[in-house]
Amino acid sequence: MSVRPVTDHGEGRPGDGRMAVVDHLRELRGRVVRSLLFLVLAFGVALFFFDPLLELVLAPYNHARTILGDTTQTTAYVAGATGPLLLQLKLCGVAAVMMSSPFWLYQMWAFVVPGLLPRERRWTMVFALIAGPLFLAGVTLGYYVLPKGLEVLIGFTPDGLANLVEFGEYFSFLTRMLLVFGIAVELPFFLVLLNLAGVVSGAQLKAHRSWMVIGTAVFAAVATPSTDPFSMLMLAFPMMVLFIVAEVVARMLDRRRARRSLDQVAPDELSEV
Numbered sequence: 001m002s003v004r005p006v007t008d009h010g011e012g013r014p015g016d017g018r019m020a021v022v023d024h025l026r027e028l029r030g031r032v033v034r035s036l037l038f039l040v041l042a043f044g045v046a047l048f049f050f051d052p053l054l055e056l057v058l059a060p061y062n063h064a065r066t067i068l069g070d071t072t073q074t075t076a077y078v079a080g081a082t083g084p085l086l087l088q089l090k091l092c093g094v095a096a097v098m099m100s101s102p103f104w105l106y107q108m109w110a111f112v113v114p115g116l117l118p119r120e121r122r123w124t125m126v127f128a129l130i131a132g133p134l135f136l137a138g139v140t141l142g143y144y145v146l147p148k149g150l151e152v153l154i155g156f157t158p159d160g161l162a163n164l165v166e167f168g169e170y171f172s173f174l175t176r177m178l179l180v181f182g183i184a185v186e187l188p189f190f191l192v193l194l195n196l197a198g199v200v201s202g203a204q205l206k207a208h209r210s211w212m213v214i215g216t217a218v219f220a221a222v223a224t225p226s227t228d229p230f231s232m233l234m235l236a237f238p239m240m241v242l243f244i245v246a247e248v249v250a251r252m253l254d255r256r257r258a259r260r261s262l263d264q265v266a267p268d269e270l271s272e273v
Helices: 021-048 050-068 083-099 101-115 118-154 167-184 187-196 202-207 209-223 229-272
Strands: 073-077 162-166
Touching (some): 050 118, 050 167, 083 167, 118 187, 162 167, 187 229, 202 209
16 A cells, blocks of 8 residues: 655645645644734834824814814823823824734635635735725825814814814824725725626616715715715715726626627537437
8 A cells, every 4th residue: 555645845734735624723823923013013113103193184174283283172182191192102002903914814815725716815915905904095085084084073062162073082183084095995806806706796786886886875874984975975976986997897707708608608509409
């Protein structure tokens, strides 16, 4: 009886690509430890650049305060004796997660990819190449819209009163705003992925286009942390455009699949004749 030799292809995988449960857990632990170490390193770098980061975070508020001028008195402040320390840790922690995201996202992807089929690996690469820039574009749009939203919200301060903005509250508001814009522009891209998976067709998207427009407007009104119509429109309009682009791409993919299936069926029909 011959025994097939086992060839190691790195990360504890045998030649056929299968791994024992213990090997999976060992690989997962290694990738988590590497991600945490890189996160700690990014946190140290963020501490070194704390002042520029703070200036970047406060820029939308300062811009809104400049637009308001002398009509509304507003000041940002830090509450409590431990507030300054918590401010620094929170800001640098969020910055570290964002800075190290390409590394820990790669670790997650590298752990999952060996179990995927070649076709699935190709689509995950497409997802990684498109989803990241789309998310950053949404975050940039949210950062651009934020001063206008703050101007409207702070502008409701009655005459004779000063508006005090606590930094922790402001930073949470800013983070939610940027996340909402970043995630919102990803939704049309997920529709294209569903079309590639055969779950949604371009014809279905066309049939439900009016409902998608209404749903986008409702989503923008509910999801936008600020209550001003400008921020809602700045979120809803790009989403509607991206949904239309997703519909066009889905219909093109459907036509391409239909032509491919006809090309495969035609030779069989000719052979039967």
